[in-house]
Amino acid sequence: MKHDVFGQLNTLTQPAAVEAWDGVLLGFMAHAAVTPQHLGKVLELEPDFALGHAVKGLFMILLGRREMYPVAAEALTSAKAAIERQPVSAREQLYVDALTLYLADLPSQAVQKFEEILHAHPEDTLAMKLSHATRFVLGDAEGMRRSIERVMPAYEPSHAGRGYLLGCHSFALEETGAYDKAEIAGRQALWMVSDDAWGLHAVAHVHEMTGNAQLGLDWLAGREEAWAHCNNFRYHVWWHKALMHLDLGQVDQVMALYDEHIRKDKTDDYRDISNATSLLSRLELEGVNVGNRWxxxxxxxxxxxxxxxLIFADLHYLLALTGDNRGDATGKMLNRIQKDAQRNHGDTAIRMSDPGVAAAKGLEAFGDGLYGEAFNFLSTARAGMQLAGGSHAQRDVFERITIDSGLRAGRLDDVERILDDRRAKRCGGEDNYALARRALIEAARDNRDAQSVPAE
Incomplete structure (x- = not known):
């Protein structure tokens, strides 16, 4: 039995495998591009390492791609076979159990397995990050924060995972509206571990939510090394920078970031497509011609x-399909979402039903120029959009489309209420997008009032 970098015992025996496993753990925390290579080496050196197979399966599931599910199922089979040959601890068994539940479309139960691990081993940073990642996908911001704050007392300043824990805490604080505390935690995280791209990006979220685009650009400036090592998460950090430039009206910089970083590599990972589609949607709402980028x-x-x-992925695919007027594919997507919503098993069906169906119908209607219908559907979906997963900043594209569809449909009072609620969730912070929409509402009301005055 060997201790890993976070102080947890496992069944590895070879020093090279132990070193590679530490590379997996630290790489997962830092969203490092080299993490899969480390895991491949671990399983090559010690093919009976059940925990390694379980983690491989969990990584595959978190990619949110249907073709990865057979790979995850194969990893589960390998983990169970390894356990038959080499018994594991209760802690390691819980990781296998979590993968089993994930494959049964029960991530809300899988996350409880991570919490069981953390109850017995609060300093297990791998379980902390997997719980955090799962709750993020489920849209459980309060749960993210509770989970992290339960284990924080176990982390001494010298613990190898403390900086990454603070980065996760920063993001959870931001997603629950504690912006000042989130910024402090994120800065501490990056001070402790210079490659904590998650903590760095959490501070960017703070500036996004408080309407401080220039402060956000100042924060990211000169810190590119904190995300240069990342897997496709680096595209997401560039996306944040593009949002800040967009809020400042610097469209040329936005386009350059899109072409040179965000879509430099034409991947089909749903997170990368989400970055791109939501940015193009925002640009078009501002009247920018995005050319053939759709x-x-x-x-x-x-x-x-x-x-x-994931309904989060499906809705961003729909942004692309409606953005390029792909009516047939849009119809297929909508039909499948409605079909999935009728399933009587699993967490996915719940989210396909609400907010999925109404949100999808709203995006389709918006793409067809049926703004009143779009506003009705999107307003219906709005209360449940948290369940789609992702962050406030990511889901804000749907909020903006809701607001703009309402403006185009003349629903001024309703839109103003949404803007007020949006401002309240941002603790009074308001970006230039919202200020511009308030100006449009005021202008529309002035025009309406002028037209209602009888001629003398």
Missing amino acids: EELADLSAARTEDGC
Whole structure:
């Protein structure tokens, strides 16, 4: 039995495998591009390492791609076979149990397995991060924060995972509206571990939510090394920078970031497509001509109409399909979401039902120029959008489309209420997008009042 970098015992025996496993753990915390290579080496050196197989399966599931599920199922089979040959601890067994539940479309129960691990081993940073990641996908911001704050007392300043824990705490604080505390925690995280891209990006979220785009750009400036090592998460950090430039009206910089970083690599990972589609949608709402940039996103999204892993992904695929006027593929996606919503098992069906169906119908109507219908559907979906997962900043694209559809439909009072609620959730912070929409409402009311005055 060997201790890993976070002080947890496992069944590895070879020093090279122990070193590679530490690379997996630290790489997962830092969203490092080299993490899969470390895991491959671990399983090559010690093929009976059940925990390694379980983690491989969990990583595959978190990719949110249907074709990865057979790979995850194979990893589960390998983990169970390894346990038959080499018994594991209760802690390691819980990781296997979590993968089993994930494959049964029960991530809300899988996350409880991570919490069982943390109850007995609060300093297990792997379980902390997996709980955090799962709750993020489930849209459980309060749960993210509770989970982290329960284990924080176990982390001494010298613990190898403390900086990453603070980065996760920063994000959880931000998503629950504690912006001042979130910024402090994120800065501490990056001070402790210079490659904590998650903590760095949590502070960027703070500036996004408080309407301080220039402060956000100042925060990211000169810190590129904190995310240069990342897997596709680096595209997401560049996306944050693009949002800040957009709020300042610096469209040329936004376009340059899109072409040179955000879509430099034409991947079909749903997170990368989410970055791109939500940014193009925001640009178009501001009246910017994005050229033919929708086309490649729509081609990739049209191949995902039957995927159905995450409603968050599906709604962003729909942004691409409606953005490029792919009516047939949009219809296929909508039909599949409605079909999935009728299933009587699993967490996915719940989210496909609410907010999925109404949100999807709203996006379709918006793409067709039926703004009143779009506003009705999107307003219905709005209360449940948290359950779609992702962050406030990511889901804000749907909020903006709701607001703009309402403006175009003349629903001024309703839109103003949404803007007021949006401002309240941001603790009074308001970005230039919202200020511009308030100006449009005021102008529309002035025009209406002027027209209602009888001529003398």
